[in-house]
Amino acid sequence: CCVFFSNSSILVSLYCCGVSVCISSWFLFILTDVISPIPDSYSPQYVEAAWYPWWEKQGFFKPEYGVSEQNSRGIFMMCIPPPNVTGSLHLGHALTNAIQDCLTRWHRMRGETTLWNPGCDHAGIATQVVVEKKLMRERGMSRHDLGRENFIQEVWKWKNEKGDRIYHQLKKLGSSLDWDRACFTMDPKLSYAVQEAFIRMHDEGVIYRSKRLVNWSCTLNSAISDIEVDKKELTGRTLLPVPGYKEKVEFGVLVSFSYKIDGSDEEVIVATTRIETMLGDTAVAVHPDDPRYQHLKGKMVLHPFCDRKMPIVFDNFVDMSFGTGAVKITPAHDHNDYEVGERHNLAFINILDENGLLINGMKRFEARKAVLQALKERGQFKEIKDNPMVVPVCSRSKDIVEPLLKPQWYVNCTDMGKQAADAVREGRLKIIPDHHLKTWFNWMDNIRDWCISRQLWWGHRIPAYFITINDPSDVDGHYWVSGRSAEEAKEKAAKRFNVSADKITLRQDEDVLDTWFSSGIFPFSIFGWPNENQDLNVFYPGTLLETGHDILFFWVARMVMMGLKLTGKLPFKEVYLHAVVRDAHGRKMSKSLGNVIDPLDVITGISLEGLHAQLMDSNLDPLEVEKAKQGQKSDYPNGIPECGTDALRFALCAYTSQGRDINLDVNRILGYRHFCNKLWNAVKFAMKTLGDNFIPSEKAQSVSDRWILSRLSAAVGLCNAGFRAYDFPGITTAIYNFWLYELCDVYLVRKRETTEQQTLYTCLEVGLRLLSPLMPFVTEELYQRLPRRQPQCDPPSICVTPYPDVEEVDCEMEFVMTVVKTIRSLRADYNLTKTRADCKLTHKLIYFTSYWL
């Protein structure tokens, strides 16, 4: 180990075994006043080591910083789409973050009161699964062995250990979040809001309870949401692994068997891909016009394994041309059959418990074999053949999803969905880019009620109580009331049913709410809704919601609906949806492809071995690890070079055209690290040119300077327009071109004596401020070394200087453009388009290169 001390403004680092640790940040504040010579070469590690804690300590990221009545130019408020507390950020999040931070910094520099609010969500299923696995691995215990309360404590312990990783990553990315306002969806303040939201919506009847088919994971013992159902396509017979089964289970086959008609020798043949469900059959359906079955009207069929007589129903939904035209109906275990069951008033017979076991304790896929065997023995089995099909798989547990009939809580989305669609139709809510509008309307106009019950332990327990009234005159006696506490629920029930409270017994629902329920109210729960307070008044509704287009519905739509419902206001005015990041080959990021990259690895660099080692910590199976290793080897044969945060952010913004997906190539990020080198060297060179005794003052311009100032002004115009239109490549291109092709290639290479110092200073100072939202670290480092126009009242940090404005860069654009146009036509006239031409203009010599002519 060695202690490395530099007298520069910021670097006090302890280099230890390749790890650099920043020490004693109070010490740095003393040092920040020290102007030291600019180091010889650009090093992201050096530049990015210590500014962040200083920014944070100084409170630059707080909306309260520097606010006074004269200078506030409106409010910019945005909340982070809360990442999942169990997770860690990958490059997709880094993109979200680069965009959000540069927007936030731009608004802040424009003098707006700016708040970017951080937070995390508790990711119910994901977190519970992770902790359950850990518990099983380390102690051989299930959550049931531990009990609900102890298990929840275990999750909290784990959250407190791991939950900081994301915040650490966000800080390393330079995110200008107000950390004092960080919120976790299970904080008391936010939990209170969740409870209140549920109670209000339940009292209003928007939340109701209903028994319907849900997508059930027998492994998780919980209903799962639509997005957690993966559709596995099979082309024919396939053996799939299923959790809890030693042998693989057969899917993708269609089994035909017959039902005997009651009181006749005749039989009807039906077919199914899930033969075990025939145990729950309660009818056979045929098409009303099918000539083959007209004589069976009013007849019954017999169940071979019990004395169940089942009607033959006539229903239009049956496809006459498929198979025999007769289908078995299992209302309690199939989505289509459920509806047939409702229409024809059929019995709903449930054959599975929550663990996927039959009444006799047999596992459901063992029953698949047993039923087949029993049918064969009775001579009712007909044939078995390949059948291409889609198998629903739970993305969390990899179990096969079973539709199960369960009473659950639902949110009636009819009215809320309509309001959310209207808000966009009437232009009150803007969705950018507008090619997402179609999806928005399509979803809102066909919205289905939202199942919010989850049979988990980790999450917000549903504040609803099942009451029993000990009153002999009460015939029904089973009701649900919601309440902030058991006492409140009791009183509510007593009032509603006009009995005394002591006659009522309560049992709170065991379930918790879907995580999206709490994320849906995040834009106002973070400000303490429903309690009136200043933050809620000032910062709600927010300005913008920014996120990847893939979660438009699951989250954005819900925030809009819940915001309108509970606060009567849209939670934000604009939604900007950026593209999804894919790898350089255009593939989705996935752990098993080895292309999920931690942004910190791009920032600091990592060897191929280092990447491999990370796979060992993941929960991939050995085969997948091998595959992922191969992927890493072919994509990063030499690992990933150190690129630094600034280059990473700049590259991500440069990629973000408003198309759908981004194919990210790490080499391009490296390219922007070279840009940082150039920037560094240019400023170093320019500062030498300015000399030690240079004092910036009001500008004096020569004609040549008008040119560079006009280029600067154009860049400023493009950047502001780019930020307004969410055109990030427009911004990066303007800045890149100005610094590289105009300032470095043209202006700085001119003879030293022709350089007007004040103009050069303006270019550096304005150019750095222009770039600051995208590259906050290197611009701060360089800005701190520039002499100041008004040292006493200049802002202490570049992140709180005003963003450049076209007016500020006083230029005579038209004059310069006339000169350029004249010279261009002269060159054309004299056939000089291929050569570099010196032009004499009044008394001054200017070099024009063909680049900008």
Ligand SMILES: *[C@@H]1O[C@H](CO)[C@@H](O)[C@H](O)[C@H]1NC(C)=O
């Ligand atoms: C949350 O993070 C875990 C662990 O990284 C991941 O498996 C899961 O998919 C994430 N959940 C969501 C909702 O993003």
Ligand SMILES: *[C@@H]1O[C@H](CO)[C@@H](O)[C@H](O)[C@H]1NC(C)=O
């Ligand atoms: C179950 O999942 C399927 C597949 O994603 C979906 O189409 C269906 O709507 C889901 N059912 C319920 C009740 O959520």
Ligand SMILES: *[C@@H]1O[C@H](CO)[C@@H](O)[C@H](O)[C@H]1NC(C)=O
């Ligand atoms: C949902 O709300 C709509 C409109 O208020 C109403 O017509 C519908 O019956 C409700 N649905 C349920 C299941 O309560």
Ligand SMILES: *[C@@H]1O[C@H](CO)[C@@H](O)[C@H](O)[C@H]1NC(C)=O
């Ligand atoms: C409530 O019950 C009491 C007697 O238990 C009866 O006098 C009263 O009229 C009832 N009120 C209503 C609103 O039914």
Ligand SMILES: *[C@@H]1O[C@H](CO)[C@@H](O)[C@H](O)[C@H]1NC(C)=O
């Ligand atoms: C300009 O150059 C091109 C080819 O180099 C030639 O064809 C053309 O005649 C020239 N024009 C004049 C005005 O010299």
